[in-house]
Amino acid sequence: MRFTTGIIIVLAAAALAVAGVLLAKGTFASLTAPEHPDRMGWATSDTCASCHRDRHASWHRTFHRTMTQPASDQSVLGIFDGRELTYWGRTARPVKRDGKFWFDYLDPATGKTQVSLPVLRTVGSHRYQQYLTQTPAGGDTYYRLHLLWHMETERWVHINGAFLSPDEQDYDAHIAVWNHNCIFCHNTGPVPNIVNYEELGQREQRGEPINSALEAKYASSLAEMGIACEACHGPGEEHARRNRNPLRRYALHLSGKPDPTIINPARLDTARSVDVCGQCHGQRTPKTPVHQEHWITRGLTFRAGDMLTDHVTPLHRDLEVPKGINPELFSLRFWPDGTPRLTAYEYQGLKQSKCHTSGELTCISCHTMHDGDVDGMLPPEHRGNAACLQCHEELAGEVSAHSHHESESAGSQCMSCHMPKVVFGLMDVKRSHRIEIPDPGANALNGRPNACTSCHLDKTPVWAAERSREWWGEQFAAPAQRFDGAPVNIVDSIASLHAGDPLQRAIAARMSGRGDASISGAGRAFLVPHLLLAMTDNYPSTRRLSLHSLRSIAAGLRHDDLSFDTTVLDSFDFIGDAQTRASQVAQVKANWEAMNKSQLPPPPAGALLDSNYQLEETAALRLIEIGHEASKQIDIGE
Amino acid sequence: MTDPDIRACLRYGWTAIAAFLLLGLGLESLHLVKAPLYFEVRIRRELWTLAHAHGGLLALMTVVFGHSAAQLMRTGAGRRRASLAMRIGALLVPLGFLLGGIGNTETDPSLAIVMVPLGAVFVLHAVVTLGIAAWKDSPIAGEVPTPDSAAPPVSRKGRKHRRK
Numbered sequence: 032m033r034f035t036t037g038i039i040i041v042l043a044a045a046a047l048a049v050a051g052v053l054l055a056k057g058t059f060a061s062l063t064a065p066e067h068p069d070r071m072g073w074a075t076s077d078t079c080a081s082c083h084r085d086r087h088a089s090w091h092r093t094f095h096r097t098m099t100q101p102a103s104d105q106s107v108l109g110i111f112d113g114r115e116l117t118y119w120g121r122t123a124r125p126v127k128r129d130g131k132f133w134f135d136y137l138d139p140a141t142g143k144t145q146v147s148l149p150v151l152r153t154v155g156s157h158r159y160q161q162y163l164t165q166t167p168a169g170g171d172t173y174y175r176l177h178l179l180w181h182m183e184t185e186r187w188v189h190i191n192g193a194f195l196s197p198d199e200q201d202y203d204a205h206i207a208v209w210n211h212n213c214i215f216c217h218n219t220g221p222v223p224n225i226v227n228y229e230e231l232g233q234r235e236q237r238g239e240p241i242n243s244a245l246e247a248k249y250a251s252s253l254a255e256m257g258i259a260c261e262a263c264h265g266p267g268e269e270h271a272r273r274n275r276n277p278l279r280r281y282a283l284h285l286s287g288k289p290d291p292t293i294i295n296p297a298r299l300d301t302a303r304s305v306d307v308c309g310q311c312h313g314q315r316t317p318k319t320p321v322h323q324e325h326w327i328t329r330g331l332t333f334r335a336g337d338m339l340t341d342h343v344t345p346l347h348r349d350l351e352v353p354k355g356i357n358p359e360l361f362s363l364r365f366w367p368d369g370t371p372r373l374t375a376y377e378y379q380g381l382k383q384s385k386c387h388t389s390g391e392l393t394c395i396s397c398h399t400m401h402d403g404d405v406d407g408m409l410p411p412e413h414r415g416n417a418a419c420l421q422c423h424e425e426l427a428g429e430v431s432a433h434s435h436h437e438s439e440s441a442g443s444q445c446m447s448c449h450m451p452k453v454v455f456g457l458m459d460v461k462r463s464h465r466i467e468i469p470d471p472g473a474n475a476l477n478g479r480p481n482a483c484t485s486c487h488l489d490k491t492p493v494w495a496a497e498r499s500r501e502w503w504g505e506q507f508a509a510p511a512q513r514f515d516g517a518p519v520n521i522v523d524s525i526a527s528l529h530a531g532d533p534l535q536r537a538i539a540a541r542m543s544g545r546g547d548a549s550i551s552g553a554g555r556a557f558l559v560p561h562l563l564l565a566m567t568d569n570y571p572s573t574r575r576l577s578l579h580s581l582r583s584i585a586a587g588l589r590h591d592d593l594s595f596d597t598t599v600l601d602s603f604d605f606i607g608d609a610q611t612r613a614s615q616v617a618q619v620k621a622n623w624e625a626m627n628k629s630q631l632p633p634p635p636a637g638a639l640l641d642s643n644y645q646l647e648e649t650a651a652l653r654l655i656e657i658g659h660e661a662s663k664q665i666d667i668g669e
Numbered sequence: 670m671t672d673p674d675i676r677a678c679l680r681y682g683w684t685a686i687a688a689f690l691l692l693g694l695g696l697e698s699l700h701l702v703k704a705p706l707y708f709e710v711r712i713r714r715e716l717w718t719l720a721h722a723h724g725g726l727l728a729l730m731t732v733v734f735g736h737s738a739a740q741l742m743r744t745g746a747g748r749r750r751a752s753l754a755m756r757i758g759a760l761l762v763p764l765g766f767l768l769g770g771i772g773n774t775e776t777d778p779s780l781a782i783v784m785v786p787l788g789a790v791f792v793l794h795a796v797v798t799l800g801i802a803a804w805k806d807s808p809i810a811g812e813v814p815t816p817d818s819a820a821p822p823v824s825r826k827g828r829k830h831r832r833k
Contacts, residue, residue: 082775082776083775083776084711084712085709085710085711085712085775086775088711274776277777280776280777281777281780284774284777285780
């Protein structure tokens with residue numbers, strides 16, 4: 032009996048030893064980096080969730096996840112109630128039929144449905160939502176449709192009015208093929224897979240005209256719809272496979288070493304860390320024609336952990352535009368000093384910031400994918416000065432002395448001055464991600480908005496430069512002129528609203544109504560006639576942002592028991608019929624002129640108003656002329 | 670019921686029931702105040718919940734084990750070993766879950782989790798031993814097992830033989 036037991040114990044021990052050696056051998060082998068990291072497969076977020084449930088849950092609540100979704104009752108946010116929407120001469124009708132979502136396009140002559148396109152996918156879920164369809168002739172090609180749903184105002188907006196484009200546009204101006212545009216940044220592991228790429232290339236070489244939007248055939252695929260785990264952590268199939276071995280996991284836990292099969296952006300050096308976000312938050316072109324072919328056929332070559340510039344050329348103001356394309360295609364996306372002025376260029380802004388180039392600032396120094404508020408992906412404390420004081424700790428408790436503003440005022444918020452709102456995108460004005468020292472004189476010369484006069488709405492750039500020189504040193508010189516040629520003794524917000532280029536006008540319109548400006552209530556009344564004038568601008572975005580600000584100022588006046596009737600603006604449609612708009616503006620203007628202004632403070636000097644708030648129309652119209660002469664037409668989508 | 674091994678089982682069992690009830694109360698309190706260290710770490714929540722559940726269940730099992738062993742196990746040495754294994758196992762399993770939730774990573778418990786399978790082996794040993802005793806080694810009616818009972822085990826074969 033004892034002999035038998037002994038034999039069993041010895042055999043069991045031997046078997047355990049062999050299994051242990053094999054497992055350990057496999058474990059050590061699996062700790063090495065994958066042989067072909069560029070060929071690793073995708074796992075999808077469901078696989079990630081089986082181990083990383085907390086991380087999965089924190090990602091699941093974000094707008095990244097819902098960036099692209101199949102159209103369904105859960106994902107579609109727009110109201111498909113069958114109302115007719117006529118813009119740019121065409122009528123479309125978003126309608127729900129048989130449980131599906133459709134856009135009916137009406138024949139202008141008969142008013143009957145000409146074509147009905149099904150909504151198959153949605154793009155976006157935060158600020159606005161766009162819709163994708165397929166046509167019977169288009170095969171696997173998805174097309175972006177004309178109307179988007181704007182969450183803030185809960186209304187349909189034609190894309191021409193959402194982007195920064197003038198009135199003079201075609202109804203179809205922004206129709207786009209999803210398979211070689213949106214697919215890249217709004218999904219994980221995108222592969223456009225143009226199946227007739229070679230054929231199109233040969234035809235192009237023969238000099239034949241090609242309409243790639245209609246002629247390219249796709250068999251596109253995604254690792255996962257929306258922006259999921261592997262967009263930032265790299266393909267995870269190998270990681271999931273290897274980590275089924277518990278010894279491997281504990282060997283990694285105990286060693287504290289990173290797992291070579293997956294990328295953790297927090298463990299990357301500063302350059303590679305920002306590259307993870309920069310792959311989408313930094314508009315770019317393929318680095319070489321080889322990369323371009325790879326993109327359009329087999330998908331992106333960049334993987335999290337790579338150096339982005341090995342794969343792409345980030346756009347910048349002076350980047351050469353390929354022949355045959357608008358030579359200002361890239362330059363108009365930046366202010367004349369090179370600062371990005373559109374969203375999705377945050378990478379370029381950060382790369383121009385000393386905090387990154389000379390310090391250790393990365394995107395995740397402030398933002399977080401797994402904590403905090405999904406609106407901006409920021410932990411609450413990083414909406415305030417704590418974000419900057421992580422590094423600039425010497426300023427803690429000294430912010431007011433440094434800023435020369437009241438400690439609780441917007442002027443003592445680091446971001447108000449160092450990350451001013453000079454960026455347009457997503458139908459709003461956003462913060463610049465070029466962290467800089469504000470220089471109002473240089474900004475006036477460079478034709479870009481500046482932090483000081485975006486808040487001190489009643490001041491001139493000369494005033495701002497003089498205060499800067501007084502407080503922070505001689506390097507801040509007063510500007511002798513503005514970039515656009517408007518006189519520098521005119522209130523900056525007004526000069527920019529009328530004489531600025533289209534983007535400057537849109538930003539000035541938005542900033543006029545900001546709630547945290549240095550002046551409020553009756554103090555902002557001088558902007559009313561100017562905003563009414565800006566509501567006749569030929570850029571829908573400027574009209575919409577002017578309306579937004581006018582309402583804000585009117586509400587402030589009401590708070591001070593001063594009011595004029597703006598009811599008619601409730602039905603003001605910034606992309607609606609021009610005559611109706613003009614009539615509505617004229618009505619509000621008449622109401623404003625009839626208002627008793629004896630309770631208002633005198634308008635500031637340089638506001639182009641007489642003491643009774645009558646607009647000096649000749650001077651204002653001259654500014655508009657200057658603007659049209661000096662600025663280029665801008666027509667920029669997302 | 671004065672057998673020290675049986676008493677040890679009952680002592681451990683009832684003490685552990687009280688302790689793991691208190692742990693349950695503690696976990697409820699952490700839920701109540703949404704304590705981030707517990708509430709926001711899913712793996713810790715899971716492990717501590719398992720510690721509470723296993724600790725309570727195994728404590729009850731230890732009490733039942735004590736009573737059953739008194740009835741079913743005749744030999745002092747075997748009972749002592751099984752009783753000790755039951756108590757060690759009943760302690761190690763929840764302790765492994767509890768400590769596994771301290772110093773854990775995002776995906777795995779801390780190394781203290783090895784106590785769980787180890788404890789499970791002890792519990793299994795105790796339960797199997799008791800099970801075998803139930804099949805094989807039932808005391809004769811009227812006989813009360815003593816700690817150092819000198820009485821030889823009476824097998825079925827033996828009983829059959831005696832009946833003859």
